[in-house]
Structure formats: C-alpha cells, structure tokens
Amino acid sequence: MSAVTLHLHAEAAPIGTRGIISPTTAHRLIQDGYNVYVERSNVRYFKDSGHAAVGCTLVPADSWPDAPLDHIIIGMKALPEGDFPLKHVHAHAAHCYRNQAGWDRVLMRFHQGGGLLLDLEFITDENGERFITFGRETRPVGAALASRETEVRTDYSEILEHDVLTNRVSLSSPVAPFVTFESLKAPGRKLTVISGISNGSHSPDNQLPIYTNSTNSDVRPTVRIPTPSGTVTLTIAMIPYLPSLLPREASESAANGLYPAISLLGGWQNHGVWLEVEKMYRDKIAALTGNQTTKA
Missing domain, CATH: 3.40.50.720 (NAD(P)-binding Rossmann-like Domain)
Structure with a gap:
C-alpha cells in the first residue's frame, strides 16, 4: 500500500x-x-x-x-x-x-x-x-483585555450586575441571549466591558446579538456599543482569532x-x-x- x-x-x-x-x-x-x-x-x-x-x-x-x-x-x-x-x-x-x-x-x-x-x-x-x-492558551490574554473574568451560566440577568463579561462559550445548541439591546436599558446596569474569543457574531445562535462584527486586535481592538441615554457606556472586544496573538x-x-x-x-x-x-x-x-x- x-x-x-x-x-x-x-x-x-x-x-x-x-x-x-x-x-x-x-x-x-x-x-x-x-x-x-x-x-x-x-x-x-x-x-x-x-x-x-x-x-x-x-x-x-x-x-x-x-x-x-x-x-x-x-x-x-x-x-x-x-x-x-x-x-x-x-x-x-x-x-x-x-x-x-x-x-x-x-x-x-x-x-x-x-x-x-x-x-x-x-x-x-x-x-x-x-x-x-482552540484558544486555550490565550485565556490570560482574553482576561487581560477585560481585566476581570465573570462567568454566569444560568441566570443571565445577573450579567448586568457585573462590570465585565468575558465570553468563551461554545454552544452545541441555542440558548437565550446573554445580553440584548433591551436588557441594556435595565436601571443600575454595571456592565461596561465585554471581551472574549468568538467567531459566532454571524451565527443565528449568537449569544451576544448586540454586535454583528468581530473586532480586530490590530486595527480596531474595541467597539463602543450604542446604549440608552442615561446609562453607562458599553465597550466590546470580541476577537475571533485571538490565539494568533x-x-x-x-x-x-x-x-x-x-x-x-x-x-x-x-x-x-x-x-x-x-x-x-x-x-x-x-x-x-x-x-x-x-x-x-x-x-x-
């Protein structure tokens, strides 16, 4: 042979x-x-x-x-x-x-x-x-981008009570969105930074439908998400190929x-x-x- x-x-x-x-x-x-x-x-x-x-x-x-x-x-x-x-x-x-x-x-x-x-x-x-x-070796980088890592697995409304969300979730089936434009209206929202390693922004199962385009580690590392008047700002850094860093x-x-x-x-x-x-x-x-x- x-x-x-x-x-x-x-x-x-x-x-x-x-x-x-x-x-x-x-x-x-x-x-x-x-x-x-x-x-x-x-x-x-x-x-x-x-x-x-x-x-x-x-x-x-x-x-x-x-x-x-x-x-x-x-x-x-x-x-x-x-x-x-x-x-x-x-x-x-x-x-x-x-x-x-x-x-x-x-x-x-x-x-x-x-x-x-x-x-x-x-x-x-x-x-x-x-x-x-893929991406295991860059978890410290993702955490550094956001300064702090927060994992919430069941009650997604709790995410808004944290300053930072680091998303590393890989889904095999759809789940309810973690954060939506509607949830950003919640009074007293503390969440101001979302970071992670994801290439799911174009998937119908995107857990974070507040963004549809990934950021870029060189050209555009962060993106400001529109938020309701009178609420704190929200910045996202979702780099799909972070391991390449x-x-x-x-x-x-x-x-x-x-x-x-x-x-x-x-x-x-x-x-x-x-x-x-x-x-x-x-x-x-x-x-x-x-x-x-x-x-x-």
Whole structure:
C-alpha cells in the first residue's frame, strides 16, 4: 500500500501565523509512513526550513486545489472563499455546523465536488473529550483585555450586575441571549466591558446579538456599543482569532494536541475519531440537499 500524503495548505494572517503540523509532529508523521507536503508560507510561525529539514516536501502556496485526489488537505481553519467545487478530503475547522453565515455554500462546495469535510473542531477521543480546544492558551490574554473574568451560566440577568463579561462559550445548541439591546436599558446596569474569543457574531445562535462584527486586535481592538441615554457606556472586544496573538503557544498546542488524530488520517475510514465527524458531514449534507429538493 502506497504512503498517504498529507498536504498542509498555507493560510493568510492572522490565522496563517499558526501551524497545525509542526516540524516535530511532521517528523513523527513521516516516521509513521506518511508523505507530508507543506505549502510555503511567510507568515506561519513554523518556518519552511524547519519542515524541509525533517523531510517534508515544500510546495507553492495555494497549490492544494490541483493536488492529486488522494492527497488529504489539512489546515487550521476554513478555506479561502471561492465557488469552485471541493474534490479532496479536507481536515480543518470549517465553522459551518452551527449555521454561521455562508455555511450552506461551504458544504455545497464539498457536495458538488465529491469531497469530504472532516471537521477538526468536533473530533473527540474515546472519552468524548475534544482533542484540542482552540484558544486555550490565550485565556490570560482574553482576561487581560477585560481585566476581570465573570462567568454566569444560568441566570443571565445577573450579567448586568457585573462590570465585565468575558465570553468563551461554545454552544452545541441555542440558548437565550446573554445580553440584548433591551436588557441594556435595565436601571443600575454595571456592565461596561465585554471581551472574549468568538467567531459566532454571524451565527443565528449568537449569544451576544448586540454586535454583528468581530473586532480586530490590530486595527480596531474595541467597539463602543450604542446604549440608552442615561446609562453607562458599553465597550466590546470580541476577537475571533485571538490565539494568533500567541502564535508559538497556539501552534505548538494545536500540533501536539492533534497529532494522535492526524496520525490516524491515513486510515480514517477505520477509526471512530474520524468516522464520527464524517457522519456529521453526511447528516448535514443530507439535511441540506433534502431541503433544496423540497424547495425545488
């Protein structure tokens, strides 16, 4: 049986500063019998020379669409926007299973091209624990942005009694909004700062519907939210790719955390860790195409 090729695609900053396969884990994968192709990148924390030194094959950036069909395309986050069908097996965090904006277009590209999405965000071990939690290493940064962390899990009205809310919630099902424009009218509101790591502003399940666009750590770190006259101000810092502020820690955490799962990609059809996310994809496609058939 010929060796399986993993093709690490280059990504633009800020996501592209992180690397999901480090030279260390690439060396282990090569020892496991894989071919590892790495697209050249001038923003990735792990330098091209480091991958080349352990035996990876360097290829041009954005060459993955023309890679042989048996190559597995792997990356950190969603692919660049486009409309051409996706024909490979892809392993990355696509952010399209919680009805984020454009989720249906993303999945239909896989369906039309005969490809497959194996979403890294949802792979779990035998105990049901995620292999990796994106952003774990930046919790101190998120807390520093807000100065203080407050967790409220049941009675959301209590949030307004705190000065600061740090939001790190990742939902698998909808919940009532934590803060709304209506709740901002509450007399005596103390809440003046909201910070967090989130890319859910375009999701219908956004827990904080008072904002619809993420802030940016470089260009626009904070945004002032309109509040009723006579109430205290409210500032929000919701940076979706906060782990990119610590590219070394984020890269090493991702590479080491995901190695056990990535090492099984060569025979993913025989491993539950990947079969579970394949089923998620198949179920979502079935629901999507079924709805389209009904509409037609």
